[in-house]
Amino acid sequence: MEPPHLHVFFFPFMSPGHLIPMVDRARLFAIHGVKSTIITTPLNLSRFRSIIDRHNCSSDYVPIDLHVLDLPFSAAGLPENCENLDSLPSRLMSYNFSKAIMMLRPPSSDLVRRHRPDAIISDLNLPWTAEIAREHGIPRIVFNGGCCFSLSVIDGVARHKPHENISSDTEPFLVPGLPDPVFITKSHMPERFFGNLGLHEFFKSFMEAERNTYGVVANTFYEIEPEYVEHYKKITGKKVWPVGPVSLCNKKALDMAERGNKASIDKERCLTWLDSKKPNSVLYVSFGSLCTFSQSQLLELGLGLEASNHSFIWVIRDHQELGFALKDFEERVRDRGLIIRGWAPQVLILNHEAVGGFMTHCGWNSVLESVSEGVPLITWPLFAEQFYNENFVLHRLRIGVGIGVQSGLAWGEEESSDVLMEKDQIAEAVTRLMSDGEIVEEMRKRANRLRDIARSAVEKGGSSHVSVGLLIEDLLNQREERLAREH
């Protein structure tokens, strides 16, 4: 008799930059013949339900199971229906959000006891999943969102503390112990991100849990950062499986359009607009799922895009207060600009040949999605490890133009009226990337080469495809050993 499919529980963290790649990963494993179960909350499920339903309709794949847990809003002091980091009324509530997530431990443990999966793949931000795995004698594989380069820089800073002798926020210093010389400044360090919201203690528990984890699954591909994948294995002493770019498992237009949420623009309207533009002529402008600019910064951004004279798609989050009349702006830029207020079908847009540049905050998913489509970037990092991702894009991949921002925002500082970048600086960066010229031509060639390598990595026999197979094999061996122990 055939042994049962390997059964893996996937626990995503409730923030788009973490939820989306985890759902992709669960699908990837199901495509490889694993019985995947995603555990999430009702409103988060509604963001990706349609993709799972389509997946489950296909007779080629093992269907994906879903378990829904209610988030204890009132016990954690959160407003009703606040199930995702992107829907917090204020970032000052991040602490309550983390508390609510910690409270999911008992019902999650109960699910594991009842369904007895063979392994857990869970987000770095859910440290209690490591304890549950240990209690049930199964391996936990951690997913920490970023690339091995940034994780290695974070580790290098924590280990060697090179910033401690530096007084200036803007003086570059070397991070020791890395495969090549990496310079950062104090104002680029993600520690700022945690501000004073009491999140450090949660962060410590994530790192502690990571140390007690069986291995790491990363949304990257080996060829984009071979030295850093090896380095990360060495410093953590863990097995590391690079299985990305996971976004490439969304091959159908509808899956691309509905990835992460239902898009706020009709897919056909978006494609028709893009079809009317020349190849590589459109700049896509989006700052991920969490960033909120000050009203004055948003205005400068609009004026900069207007002044650049290039075509653009500009995504403005619906939580974002505008401070200017969008209608007037749209009338001025006319057909040169398409504004999406809310959720954009990002992967579908980047996939279109008219898109020739991406102005981004350098969230790792956005960087990798751009790389997967051969689109060079204008880098405008804001917080977390985004400055390190920028460093990787500009100095290692050499597929981007830096906008020149010196320092980021701390979590909770979005209300400030600061203008980080003025309209002329913005227009200048757009012109540098979107105008023809030898330097940009070379950049495009490098980006296209990386796109081809990324796509080969996820095809049969490619490095990421092989890596998924090796991870599954490892987990099957773990299961056999566990069953032998139990009998």
Ligand SMILES: O=c1ccn([C@@H]2O[C@H](COP(=O)(O)OP(=O)(O)O[C@H]3O[C@H](CO)[C@@H](O)[C@H](O)[C@H]3O)[C@@H](O)[C@H]2O)c(=O)[nH]1
């Ligand atoms: O309108 C939108 C906005 C976002 N996205 C998707 O949402 C994800 C956003 O992820 P990312 O680009 O990584 O940005 P953040 O949401 O800001 O990600 C957080 O998580 C990342 C992974 O850990 C970190 O690299 C970032 O610093 C952190 O801010 C991507 O898949 C996008 O395709 C859309 O599809 N439509």
